[in-house]
Amino acid sequence: MNQSDAAVLLLAGGLRTTPLEDELGLPTLAVEVSPGQTLINEWLGAAKGVDAHPISILTRRTDFGAILDESMRVVQDSDEYRGTGGAVRDAAATLPDSVRYLIVCEARRRPAVRLADVAADHVEFDRSVTVACSETGDFLGIYVIDAELLRSTVSKVGFQDLKEQWIGRVQSRGAVVGVSRFVTSIPWGEIHDREGLLRSVGIGDARLRYRAIDGVMGGSVGMVGSGASVSPGARVCDSLVMSGATVEEGALVYRSVLGPMARVRRDESIVNEVVA
Numbered sequence: 405m406n407q408s409d410a411a412v413l414l415l416a417g418g419l420r421t422t423p424l425e426d427e428l429g430l431p432t433l434a435v436e437v438s439p440g441q442t443l444i445n446e447w448l449g450a451a452k453g454v455d456a457h458p459i460s461i462l463t464r465r466t467d468f469g470a471i472l473d474e475s476m477r478v479v480q481d482s483d484e485y486r487g488t489g490g491a492v493r494d495a496a497a498t499l500p501d502s503v504r505y506l507i508v509c510e511a512r513r514r515p516a517v518r519l520a521d522v523a524a525d526h527v528e529f530d531r532s533v534t535v536a537c538s539e540t541g542d543f544l545g546i547y548v549i550d551a552e553l554l555r556s557t558v559s560k561v562g563f564q565d566l567k568e569q570w571i572g573r574v575q576s577r578g579a580v581v582g583v584s585r586f587v588t589s590i591p592w593g594e595i596h597d598r599e600g601l602l603r604s605v606g607i608g609d610a611r612l613r614y615r616a617i618d619g620v621m622g623g624s625v626g627m628v629g630s631g632a633s634v635s636p637g638a639r640v641c642d643s644l645v646m647s648g649a650t651v652e653e654g655a656l657v658y659r660s661v662l663g664p665m666a667r668v669r670r671d672e673s674i675v676n677e678v679v680a
Contacts, residue, residue: 409502409503409504409505410454410456410457410503410504410505410506410507410523410548411454411457411460411496411499411503411505411506411507412447412451412454412455412457412459412460412507412509412519413459413460413462413479413492413495413496413506413507413508413509414433414447414459414460414461414462414509414511415462415488415491415492415508415509415510415511415512416431416432416433416461416462416463416465416468416511416512417431417432417463417464417465417512421465422512422595422596422597423596423597423598424595424596424597424598424600424601424661424678427598427678427680428661428663428678428680429663429680430467430663430664430680431463431465431467431468431471432511432512432595433447433461433468433471433511433512434468434471435595435601435646436629436644436646436647436664437514437601437604437605437627438605438627439627439628439629439630439647440629440630440631440647442471443511443514443595444471444476444511446514446515447459447509447511447515448475448476449515450515450517450518450519451507451519452518452520453518453519453520454507454519454520454523455475457499457500457503458474458475458476458477459475459476459477460476460477460478460479460495460498460499461476461477461478461479461511462479462481462491462492462495463478463479463480463481464480464481466480479494479495479498481494485563486562486563486564487563487564487565487566487569488508488564488565488566488567489554489558489564489565489566489569489570490558490559490562490563490564492506492508492549492554492558492566493554493555493558493560493564494560496551496554496555497555499551503551504550504551504552505523505526505527505548505549505550505551506547506548506549506550506551506554507519507522507523507546507547507548508546508547508548508549508566509545509546509547510545510546510594512594512595512596513544513545513592513593513594513595513604514590514591514592514595514604515546515592516538516544516586516588516589516590516592517536517544517546517586517588519546521586522534522536522546522548522584522586523548525548525582525584526548526584529580529582529584530580531548531580531581531582532549532550532553532574532579532580532581533547533548533549533550533553533571533574533575533579533580533581533582534547534548534549534581534582534583534584535547535571535581535582535583535584536548536583536584536586537583537584537585537586538585538586538587538588538592539585539586539587539588541583541585543567544586544588544592545592545594547566553574553579557570557573557574557577558570590606591603591604591605591606592604598660598661598676598677598678601644601661602626602642602643602644602659602661605626605627605644606627607624607626607627607642607643607644607659610642610659624641624642625640625641625642625643626640626641626642626643626644626645627643627644627645628640628645629645629646629647629648629649630647631647631648632645632646632647632648632649632650632651632662633649633650633651634650634651635651635652635653635654635655636653637653637654638651638652638653638654638655638656638657638668639655639656639657639658640657641656641657641658641659642658642659643657643658643659643660643661643662644660644661644662645657645662645666646661646662646663646664646666647664648664648665648666649662649663649664649665649666649667649668649679650666650667650668651668652667652668652669652670652671652672653670653671654670654671655668655669655670655671655672655673655674656672656673656674656675657674658673658674658675658676659675659676660674660675660676660677660678660679661677661678661679662674662679663678663679663680665680666679666680
């Protein structure tokens with residue numbers, strides 16, 4: 405597969421924002437998921453090798469400007485709710501005719517595999533649709549789809565879901581749909597709320613049970629961004645503290661998410677919260 409044969413499309417949400425986006429005031433792609441790396445940075449890294457075209461971000465949001473560069477473009481979903489299949493078809497219609505393969509990714513999760521590896525399997529096994537799964541068979545949120553098949557089977561108007569409707573329909577009509585399994589090394593679940601985000605940075609389900617806030621001890625710090633400021637006298641447990649956030653002396657942060665401008669003041673307690 406040549407680079408010019410494929411294009412990457414990131415599904416970044418339809419009509420609705422997620423509870424996490426509402427609380428943080430940020431698109432999920434702008435969230436820091438490893439020190440110094442936002443989710444969009446990780447997708448850019450995963451797309452190396454198939455990034456001849458600008459990566460398309462499919463969304464209804466208008467606040468992506470600060471996280472975009474020349475390697476990305478925003479494709480606004482139409483006013484009518486089209487579903488994932490319809491949104492992908494509309495975005496594909498804006499691409500050059502030379503694009504033969506669409507690498508479609510659910511962007512509100514971390515990329516657990518190199519997109520070039522999924523595309524290589526798609527070509528090697530001569531499939532119409534390839535679905536990327538983990539070594540245990542769980543869906544990773546990544547497909548490779550023949551562009552012409554999508555254009556010819558999804559209408560220009562109306563609703564069409566990709567996973568629940570379209571794949572089964574084209575398979576019943578003879579399209580070759582296959583699953584490729586990959587060994588994963590990072591969490592890749594959907595990021596829709598605080599708990600989903602904590603799991604995505606490697607923080608498991610709650611292990612601590614407490615009678616009083618003063619008793620919250622133990623566990624792991626979690627993930628602290630490289631540009632965050634955490635006082636040596638503060639307690640941070642099982643939390644995500646993004647770069648730019650500040651936690652002052654004597655403060656307690658437990659199983660919470662602190663956004664890039666968040667500030668936890670001296671001796672303040674933040675428990676099971678999202679602070680924008």
